[in-house]
Amino acid sequence: AQSVTQLGSHVSVSEGALVLLRCNYSSSVPPYLFWYVQYPNQGLQLLLKYTSAATLVKGINGFEAEFKKSETSFHLTKPSAHMSDAAEYFCAVSDESNYQLIWGAGTKLIIKP
């Protein structure tokens, strides 16, 4: 069965510092992988997705993620954090069998001034 693990329910970084949010997955088939961002009191917004093309995927707001099959990872990074990046981030893997996404528990990103 597919699963997604996000390491760290909360991650705190200083403004201008590197952002690294970790996501590991398990899947018996080549996966489609996603990162979504949720700002307070809003719906989820697609940040980026991996669909078996380039392993380094660039998304909105300066974020990118790298698919590493050997490590079964899809970590999200941003070189320099902004205060506006404070939000909750969800990693997900596509379950091809039934049109669903398998979700991680989410990581709340806190930006310190």
Next chain:
Amino acid sequence: SQTIHQWPATLVQPVGSPLSLECTVEGTSNPNLYWYRQAAGRGLQLLFYSVGIGQISSEVPQNLSASRPQDRQFILSSKKLLLSDSGFYLCAWGGGNTIYFGEGSWLTVV
């Protein structure tokens, strides 16, 4: 382009009252449709999904129900709300392998 709308954005309902949340999608045909819930401090829980009109799959047993009376309309209902139904409800539609979310509806059951 495709858009998704859900309403109402917020509502406060007494225990035992009915519920109806509505979601519509524009700009696409025959989308997969989803209802998710986020309880306070918790992750996403899939409640229902639909691959076509009148076709509803339930992921968890509960006192909620869903209906899809039209291709791009998805309704979440309850006959009698419980305190535990409080949370943030998200409608979503699927195109290809990607899911897109609405703005969400805050439900507080008092």
